[in-house]
Amino acid sequence: MNTDLEKALSKVPEVTLGFWIIKILATTLGETGGDAVSMSMGFGYLAGTAIFAIIFLTVVWVQIKATHFSPFTYWTTIIATTTIGTTLADFADRSLGIGYPGGSLLLLTLLLLSLFIWHRALGTISVQSITTYKAEIFYWVTIMFSQTLGTALGDWTADTAGLGYTAAAGIFSGLLAIIVLIYFKTNISRTALFWTAFILTRPLGAVVGDFLDKPIDHGGLELSRYTASILLLIAIIVCTFVFKQRAGKAH
Template sequence: MRGTAAVSSKLPRITLIFWVMKIAATTLGETGGDLIAQTLNVGYLISFLVLIGIFVITLVCQLSVRTFQPVLYWTVILSTSMAGTTLSDFMDRTLDLGYALGASVLVTALLIVFAVWKLSGHSFNVVDINTFGGELLYWIAILISNTLGTAFGDFLSDDSGLGYGGSAVLVASMIGVLALAMRYTPISNVLLFWVAFVLTRPLGATAGDLFSKPVAKGGLGYGTYSSSIVLLALLVGLIVFSYRQRARVVDTTEVESLDAAANLVVGMAGSRHAELDEAGVLPRPGEHRDNPDKSAAPGTG
C-alpha cells in the first residue's frame, strides 16, 4: 500500500513498516491476551478490566503529547489488541453470545462510532486527524475494530474448517487484494485503509493461535509464553527501527534546509552583483579605473 505523508505528527505515516508493526502488535495482542486470561487463569472479565484500564491510561498519555511518539503509540495499539482479545472471548465464551451475535453487536458499535465521526465533521483520513476529537474517535474505532477482528478470527479458526494456518492465509490474501485495489482501482483509499486495518486483527488472531495452540489442536505448540516473548522482541525491534528512520528523516530535512538557505544566500548575492554591474558600479573585464586621488595633472601640487 502506497505511503502517505502525515499532516498530523501525532500519528505514524502509513507505510509498509506500519502494516508490519500493526500485524506484529495484533498477533502479540492475541497471545498476550490469552497468556493473561487463560495461561495465568486470570479470567476473561478481570483480564479485560485490567487491560482496558491500561488502555485508558496510555490513551490519556497519547492524547496529551504534541508529537508522534512510537513507543506510546504502539503501546496503545497493543493495549487495544489485548483488551479486544479478552473482551471478544468474554462475550463469546463467558456470556455465550456466539460469534454471530457478538460480531453483530460490535459491527453496530463500530458503525455508530463512524456515524458520530461523520456528523462531527472530522476526517476519516488518518493523515488528516489533527484534532483532539478526531483522535479520540480514531482510538475508539481501533478498540472496537480490534475486538471485532478477534471475533472474526476466532470464527474462521474454530468454525470455518480452515484451521489456524488456513485462516491466516485467507485473511492475508484478503489484505493483499485490498493492497492491489488501493494501488490499481479508483476505490477510496480511506475506505480500503479501514477495511485493511480491521482485517489485520483477525490475521493477528489466527496467526497468534497458530503459534501458541498445541499441535493436537492444529497449532505449532510454542505456547503463549514463548510466542509472546518472541513477538514482543520483534515489536520492540521494529519500534527501535522506526526511531532510527525518524532520525534519518530529521537529518535529511536539516541538510535540505541548510542547502536551501545556502542557495538563497548565493542567489541573493548573484542578484546584487547583477544590479551593481548593470548600474556600472563594477569594473568591466580589462577595464582599469584610476584612484581619483591620483588623477591630478602632472606638475600640480
C-alpha cells in the same frame, strides 16, 4: 491551523509498509498476550478485560496528552487495544453466550456506529485528519472496536468454520492482498481501504497468535504464550528501529 502546527499535532504514523508489518505483529501479540492473562494466568475473560481496560485508558490518555508523535507511545497504545480486544471479544463470544456470529455482529455494529458518529461530528474519518483531541478520541475508540471485531472474526473463521489456523491465515492474507491490489489499480477511497485493511489485520493476527500457542493436535505449534508474547514484543521493538517512522501528513 498552519501546516507546521498540524504536523506537530499529528501523532499517528505515516502509513507505510513498515506500519503494516508492525501492526500485524502487534495484533498477534494482542492475541497471545491477552490469552496469557485470561487463560494461562487464570484471570478469566472479565477480569482480564478489566485489567487491560485500565492499561488501555492509561496509555490512550498518555498518547492524547503527548505533544508530538512518538513511535513507542503509539505502538504501546495499539498493543493495548489489541489485548483488550482479545479478552473483550472472548468475553462477548463465550461468557455472554452469544457465540462468534452474535459477537461479530454486535462488534461490527459498534464499529460502524463509531465511524458514523465520527464522520458526522468532524466531517471525515481520514487518519490524516488526526490533529485534534476530539479526532484522537474517535480514532482510538474506533480502533478498539476494530481490534475486538477482528478477534471475533479470526476465532469464528478458524474455530467455528473449521478452517484451522493456517487456512484462516491464508484467507485473511489473501483478502489483504486484494486490498493492496485495489489500492494500486483503482481510485477507491483511500480512507475506506485503510480501515478495511486495518480491520483485516486483526483477525490475521488472531489466527497467527492461536497458531503459535495452541496445542499441536489442534493445529498449533504449542509455544508458551509467554514465550510467544516476548518474541513478538522483541520483533516489534526491532521493527520500530528498522522501519523509521514519522508523523503522518496532516490536512
